[in-house]
Amino acid sequence: MSSLAAPLVDLYGPIRDELAEAQRVFDAELVSDFPFVNEWCARIRSYRGKMMRPAMLLLSGNASGELTPDHPTLAAVVEMVHTATLVHDDVLDDADERRREPTIRCSDGNVTAVLLGDYLISHAFHLCSGLDSQYVSRRVGATTNTVCEGELLQNRESGNDGLSEARYLEIIERKTGALTALACELGARQAGADDRVVEAMAAYGLAVGAAFQIVDDVLDIVGDRREVGKTLGLDLALGKPTLATIHALASAGMTAQSALRAVVRGEGACDVEQLRGWLASTGSVEYALSVATDQVNHAIRQLEVLPPSDARSSLAALAEFIVHRRY
């Protein structure tokens, strides 16, 4: 936990021990007979950032019932799925830096990164198939299906300067929201929560995931590389319209609009400073953050089904943190 930022250490207080246990389960699952594989997995551990998904799973369980010995395993599974997507995303995006470290694809090449992502996703399924019930495996498989469709859809829509806000939201709900929704759903269900609570927690997770992605996309444009700790400006360079650019495409002046369209279509160069200028003139960053705030407020309302507790307060504060973070 020592690598976590201070506000998160406090937020994760109610589930500190279980989160540490989830990290141990994660590490133990990845042990290989081959030392070079273990070295790569040690590198992967440096990707461990906010531990947001396992924390959401454990807090949901704690807030809606009783944590069980299987909870840390479930938390490790969602983190492992997430880590696999990061490793492959860096291949797809040609990204060089993540959490202030060179990405696997940057240091060891795309081939290693593709294989290591496969290794992680395989181990995630292996880990959850060791639980007593097939239910978790089924839900994890269904969710990764959705995540892959979200990624395929995003890839399909790259270069589309007419992407609608609704389609953008569909993409991020699939590629990011589905897994955070699953984390909260599984955490609550495993804790013995009733269906109404499980559904509310899944809705909380979906909205928090969407808000998280909207802010991630905003930071890709206006973030400070040292604070964010990863390669920025990738979305536009890859022709991926995000919420702020979609807004600017609809509201900027004719000159800015046609320049922006050309960049999205891959027909023009991408200059982040110029982009920031256009987005400032149209209030597009503020607009994107207001949509993220709406999502967070929607998420927090879901928590009303829960009795008051430290874990419930942490879930609310975590949702707030999502929109105000700068990394």
Add this chain to the structure above:
Amino acid sequence: MSSLAAPLVDLYGPIRDELAEAQRVFDAELVSDFPFVNEWCARIRSYRGKMMRPAMLLLSGNASGELTPDHPTLAAVVEMVHTATLVHDDVLDDADERRREPTIRCSDGNVTAVLLGDYLISHAFHLCSGLDSQYVSRRVGATTNTVCEGELLQNRESGNDGLSEARYLEIIERKTGALTALACELGARQAGADDRVVEAMAAYGLAVGAAFQIVDDVLDIVGDRREVGKTLGLDLALGKPTLATIHALASAGMTAQSALRAVVRGEGACDVEQLRGWLASTGSVEYALSVATDQVNHAIRQLEVLPPSDARSSLAALAEFIVHRRY
């Protein structure tokens, strides 16, 4: 089944209906809400070649007990895992052609191929997690862990001109043998076979898989591109030593040896004609095929635990086919 080569149609006779059902299960699992995903999956179906793994699973079940309604699902799962590895392998190898069609990476780019491979592996896990028992999911997860390690090991050893035959066999048993072993193991176990038979079938599958890979590697050097239907000469171009080149490295004259070493290390150009000449002078292709034949004979001996049946005869003939095939 119409796309299968004539000898395979005969060999698969005892399990014709179940194999057709496995194809239907495979196709039904991959149906997406997004038409463009369905189009890619239709392309994937053209990769359907020998259907060797599902056939081995079904023949193992038929030869060692009774086929059940779950057998076609198990067969679809192993085929889907295999297809996922093909799609990613084409990315890793920069391959342009497979089964006489352009590869996904060639026609739609590496990003689509990485994501589509992820989509397939996710659906493979989703499909097997729908079965009653968690056992299959656990075995599939453990096997894909091994397959990924085999691929990582192979990647790690590329460029190693001192690769031993033992290490080569370890790589191919992991990357190819593990999944064919699983197919036969699951087929027999699901059919109610006792442990001794299940173990024998797994040993059969492991040896057939190893033989298949040895022959695949030989065809990469001496095959006819039109017959094999995929990009050839890739192993040496990528510095991957295979059984024939390992043999030649140990037995060729000094000039040929040092030229070959340079090619493996990526320090020299790769000329397939020249390579064929070296391998001819050292009898290295014959050597590799003799090792494959030993594996096939070992596989066939495992079948002695089974009572005589058409399916058992097919398993023996399939193993023989593996070494004599030219595609």
